[in-house]
Amino acid sequence: MKRSKATSGDLFAVPRSEREAIAEGAWLLPGFALGVADDLLAAILQVATAAPFRNMVTPGGFRMSVAMTNCGEAGWVTDRKGYRYQPVDPETGFPWPAMPAAFLDLAARAAEAAGFGGFRPDACLINRYEPGTRLTLHQDRNERDFAQPIVSVSLGIPATFLFGGDERKDRPKRVPVEHGDVVVWGGPARLAFHGVAELAEAEHSATGRRRYNITLRKAL
Numbered sequence: 001m002k003r004s005k006a007t008s009g010d011l012f013a014v015p016r017s018e019r020e021a022i023a024e025g026a027w028l029l030p031g032f033a034l035g036v037a038d039d040l041l042a043a044i045l046q047v048a049t050a051a052p053f054r055n056m057v058t059p060g061g062f063r064m065s066v067a068m069t070n071c072g073e074a075g076w077v078t079d080r081k082g083y084r085y086q087p088v089d090p091e092t093g094f095p096w097p098a099m100p101a102a103f104l105d106l107a108a109r110a111a112e113a114a115g116f117g118g119f120r121p122d123a124c125l126i127n128r129y130e131p132g133t134r135l136t137l138h139q140d141r142n143e144r145d146f147a148q149p150i151v152s153v154s155l156g157i158p159a160t161f162l163f164g165g166d167e168r169k170d171r172p173k174r175v176p177v178e179h180g181d182v183v184v185w186g187g188p189a190r191l192a193f194h195g196v197a198e199l200a201e202a203e204h205s206a207t208g209r210r211r212y213n214i215t216l217r218k219a220l
């Protein structure tokens with residue numbers, strides 16, 4: 001489905017629908033976070049003062065182009081030993097910063113809107129992209145309970161989600177996302193392969209040449 005930009009002044013903008021199915025169990029909520037985007041960005045910068053963004057290394061020895069940090073009771077990390085959640089930031093030796101209330105509130109409301117009531121995330125991975133960076137196809141499977149959904153919020157410059165199927169070889173569907181968009185996936189989509197295509201050069205008034213994505217998870 002085509003969507004027009006929510007540019008004020010565009011008299012003939014097509015109204016953005018409230019939710020669009022990406023696949024069974026995966027929903028795009030266009031603009032769902034727009035009203036709290038500034039609060040979320042302020043909270044991200046706050047988290048990053050205590051737990052700075054870093055480019056982690058995969059078990060295969062590659063440094064990720066996407067910079068990451070975490071907040072909540074556990075944070076997702078990768079190094080030569082593998083992928084896992086851990087309560088302490090390996091860079092600082094301190095517990096990850098607390099989950100901001102604005103994250104919890106938005107996650108619960110978005111999950112509810114997608115049909116997943118009572119979502120209480122305990123972990124949040126924060127990804128920071130610049131033009132030229134990407135996230136290769138993967139599954140999110142380090143969480144304990146795959147019955148729990150994941151909520152993703154996009155902020156800053158646009159990107160294209162790659163939504164694959166149950167197997168890495170399935171040709172991914174391309175889903176454009178922009179500032180304020182939320183994606184919720186669970187149920188049959190919970191273990192789908194997904195990624196983010198290489199970002200194009202762009203600038204956003206709220207973030208400059210950056211895109212942030214926060215994923216809210218029940219990891220423990």
Ligand code: MD3
Nearest residue numbers: 026127152161183185189192194213215
């Ligand atoms: C799965 N982050 O941190 S979720 C991650 O934009 C991650 O940084 C993405 O993948 C990012 O692990 C956001 C991407 C996504 C989008 C739609 C999906 C995953 C999906 C639809 C179904 C299943």
Ligand code: FE
Nearest residue numbers: 138139140194
């Ligand atoms: Fe993922």
